Amino acid sequence: MAFSNQLNTFPQPGHDHDLCTSEALKIAEERCRSLGLRFTPLRRRVLEIVWAQHGPAGAYDILGKLRDDKQNAAPPTVYRALEFLVKNGFVHKIESLNAFVGCGSSGKNHSGQFLICGKCNQVGELDDTEIAAVIEKKAKRLGFKVARPTVEVLGLCETCDTAANG
Amino acid sequence: MAFSNQLNTFPQPGHDHDLCTSEALKIAEERCRSLGLRFTPLRRRVLEIVWAQHGPAGAYDILGKLRDDKQNAAPPTVYRALEFLVKNGFVHKIESLNAFVGCGSSGKNHSGQFLICGKCNQVGELDDTEIAAVIEKKAKRLGFKVARPTVEVLGLCETCDTAANG
């Protein structure tokens, strides 16, 4: 399957937003089927909402959106769906923002590396093996066994930087 | 000034805990004086409490301890002191734990790199220029201007790993 849009790295201003979402949903659906995971309507809907933002979404933002078509939704509704989506690699939690973003490379490597623009709040996913390798190497040197490495880089994306400084 | 104890990297089981604390306080005091910052009794006490744990401390844990000798302390009391301490590099916030640890290298580089043991909850500070450089390089390649890079590695420290797997 070939996808026309970049699900990785930093999202470009003019990119096709809806296409990202529909591709992500399709990938999740397929992957769940092949793994025997239950991609329920609720989980699907939450994933859709997360992607619709194409930027970090707080759990309560998601809850608000979810309530548009599901009035009885409560915090656990969202948190449980997110738990499933995060556990299975369809969504990442950005710890420094207490927010969630769709994973641009579900199923592949999951290094958990993010570029967070402090201006437009967009998040780019890096998934860089060299970064992962250096972290692994240095940790190992200290006898530390790496389980889940996280890199969250706050800064300024190219678009915002250009807009600000020419 | 030479310090006998390792304020950096992963704390060893037998290390002199109190010495870490007193050294960290001394460093903070000196640095504040030289920079014209106000190292008030409250801020000093909060820093002391953070170091006393020698592991990540939640804001409300700190508040509890603070109340032992300051009954009227409230959340803003602690959060404001922490804000000062973080801003000036004496304390780091571990985003993935919503907790705070004393900075082992106040005043030097502040790469914000942490090894977090999921077993004993100890946190080691890395401060590795190679890791920082790779992140910087890869971000730059995407036109991203790095402001504050954070690396939080969840895993198992040598002590816990040895204890578990021989």
Place this chain on the structure above:
DNA sequence: TTTCTTTATGTTATAATGTAGCATTTATTT
């Protein structure tokens, strides 16, 4: 010194984020 100004702290209330626990429903297996 005395006043002015800034910075820090006190205090109350509330916002934002996240979970526990148990009932009910829906799916899967036997």
Place this chain on the structure above:
DNA sequence: AAATAAATGCTACATTATAACATAAAGAAA
């Protein structure tokens, strides 16, 4: 069809963090 397991509904609550305004303390200017 019955039994089991998984997911969701739902209430209540726990944890983390901040807003807003009053007071006090420190530093700068007169």
